[in-house]
Amino acid sequence: xxxxxxxxxxxxxxxxxxxxxxxxxxxxxxxxxxxxxxxxxxxxxxxxxxxxxxxxxxxxxxxxxxxxxxxxxxxxxxxxxxxxxxxxxxxxxxxxxxxxxxxxxxxxxxxxxxxxxxxxxxxx
Amino acid sequence: xxxxxxxxxxxxxxxxxxxxxxxxxxxxxxxxxxxxxxxxxxxxxxxxxxxxxxxxxxxxxxxxxxxxxxxxxxxxxxxxxxxxxxxxxxxxxxxxxxxxxxxxxxxx
Numbered sequence: 470x471x472x473x474x475x476x477x478x479x480x481x482x483x484x485x486x487x488x489x490x491x492x493x494x495x496x497x498x499x500x501x502x503x504x505x506x507x508x509x510x511x512x513x514x515x516x517x518x519x520x521x522x523x524x525x526x527x528x529x530x531x532x533x534x535x536x537x538x539x540x541x542x543x544x545x546x547x548x549x550x551x552x553x554x555x556x557x558x559x560x561x562x563x564x565x566x567x568x569x570x571x572x573x574x575x576x577x578x579x580x581x582x583x584x585x586x587x588x589x590x591x592x593x
Numbered sequence: 594x595x596x597x598x599x600x601x602x603x604x605x606x607x608x609x610x611x612x613x614x615x616x617x618x619x620x621x622x623x624x625x626x627x628x629x630x631x632x633x634x635x636x637x638x639x640x641x642x643x644x645x646x647x648x649x650x651x652x653x654x655x656x657x658x659x660x661x662x663x664x665x666x667x668x669x670x671x672x673x674x675x676x677x678x679x680x681x682x683x684x685x686x687x688x689x690x691x692x693x694x695x696x697x698x699x700x701x
Binding site: 504506513514515516519528530531564566569577578579580581582583584585586 | 624626630635636637638641642647677679681682683687688689691692693694695
């Protein structure tokens with residue numbers, strides 16, 4: 470059974486750093502890209518970017534480039550997103566999601582399985 | 594930047610057919626995916642690559658595509674189908690992945 474289990478809710482102050490995780494099971498971690506998606510309270514979904522667990526190659530949405538960074542720990546089957554300096558506008562729920570594969574074995578941009586989400590609250 | 598446009602809300606009575614549209618300039622060349630998000634839950638994939646229904650998704654969910662518009666169709670909508678629905682696709686270059694603004698489906 471494919472599962473993506475994310476770390477728990479976080480409460481932080483502006484300027485603090487944060488790293489949240491997404492631990493996967495039920496499939497070969499390095500075969501499928503992972504994307505991160507933001508959802509602010511009462512708002513829609515925003516694609517932040519993706520990482521290839523096989524080589525840690527990253528692609529960021531222009532809206533998030535330079536403000537977040539993605540990483541991988543292959544020995545733990547875990548993906549991470551981190552912030553060096555949080556602001557109140559980072560308050561949101563963050564989801565990780567596994568990419569589909571095309572029939573030819575290449576990665577699809579489509580997302581099939583999602584984590585349960587991690588809620589981040591930033592306030593002073 | 595690339596955008597996908599959805600109606601903010603759709604309302605149907607139980608048993609009726611709900612249609613949710615998503616428009617984007619590059620949808621004639623790129624697949625779209627549909628996600629269902631119930632209150633307080635993570636999104637769930639309900640339609641893949643315009644028309645494919647993943648395993649475990651009820652048969653009443655289907656998708657269609659025509660030119661620059663894709664449509665999620667729920668034939669015989671049920672009360673439990675009340676949720677926000679998002680389309681998702683990419684621009685022609687493959688560099689901008691975007692979600693539509695979401696459509697709130699009400700079934701009552």
